[in-house]
């Protein structure tokens with residue numbers, strides 16, 4: 460199929476390249492001339508495991524091309540993807556100006572029926588606005604499909620090639636079938652292509668982002684929860700037993716939270732050779748891998764450092780947040796270790812005091828007995 464992809468950032472470039480890899484003829488468009496010149500030579504401006512090799516191969520095999528000419532691209536494509544930026548505005552809302560401008564430009568370029576697929580992350584209802592702009596700009600028929608993207612920077616190719624799910628939203632069943640066909644090579648393992656209305660599809664991306672943010676906030680809060688005072692009473696006392704019991708209960712809650720934190724970190728981390736998703740590994744092993752990643756002079760660190768060096772600001776921010784989250788959980792572990800040592804020490808001191816006082820009592824008793832005996836004898 461002839462495809463056009465507007466925007467060659469993370470999402471557009473990865474989607475366009477992977478669609479070319481699965482046998483389509485893809486033209487990727489960007490307004491950034493420097494980016495397009497570099498891409499024509501097979502150079503990608505950010506590091507994504509496996510992406511540059513795929514771009515080069517598909518360029519050589521002439522299934523992939525790059526241009527700044529949106530009009531010519533729209534005219535030769537049957538499906539046009541929108542993958543431009545939707546930065547956060549000053550009030551926190553998504554700024555969808557690039558999406559709307561692109562929709563208008565597509566409408567003005569159309570010379571026949573087109574399916575327009577929006578991959579940019581947009582608020583629910585944006586597909587209707589795209590539809591209205593297209594209708595105002597062209598008299599040719601078209602269909603609009605909402606297709607949010609769930610890939611993660613650092614594992615983008617892997618995520619696109621093996622998505623957990625593909626979400627397609629729209630009311631034109633023929634257009635949905637066409638886009639579904641494009642994704643079928645990527646879901647051979649049986650992962651679902653979920654079909655719904657456009658608003659639900661747009662909302663699903665925000666729901667997924669919200670879930671991730673909630674998990675991260677949860678673990679950060681858990682890591683900051685203080686325990687009660689270490690009891691003075693020592694090992695065998697009732698207070699100490701109650702304290703230990705409360706700690707065990709809290710740690711039981713915390714350990715599943717820590718596990719989910721580790722899972723988030725590993726899911727958002729590029730592995731070597733495109734391998735990722737170590738959710739089944741024991742927590743201790745996951746810690747070891749993560750620590751190696753930050754330890755310098757290990758292959759894990761070098762992969763990570765390369766990703767860091769090539770990330771744009773947002774990617775760097777994501778990495779910094781991940782380091783902060785790891786740091787918090789490591790600090791929390793250390794704190795717990797100290798606390799255990801403190802409790803052991805308190806109980807050892809109490810035991811020693813008890814035994815000293817027992818000895819002193821015994822000595823005093825012996826002295827009393829001695830005095831009594833000598834008095835009796837005299």
Ligand SMILES: NC(=O)c1ccc[n+]([C@@H]2O[C@H](COP(=O)([O-])OP(=O)(O)OC[C@H]3O[C@@H](n4cnc5c(N)ncnc54)[C@H](O)[C@@H]3O)[C@@H](O)[C@H]2O)c1
Pocket residue numbers: 465466467468469470471488489490491494529542543544545557560561578579580581608609610611612
């Ligand atoms: N990066 C991610 O991990 C990720 C994941 C899922 C969804 N998304 C969403 O996908 C969308 C794209 O994200 P991204 O990270 O690829 O953005 P990006 O900012 O890296 O890239 C956007 C590209 O679009 C180009 N562009 C802007 N206006 C254009 C126009 N009129 N014509 C042609 N090109 C134009 C820009 O020059 C830029 O190269 C956003 O809505 C984002 O929220 C991003």
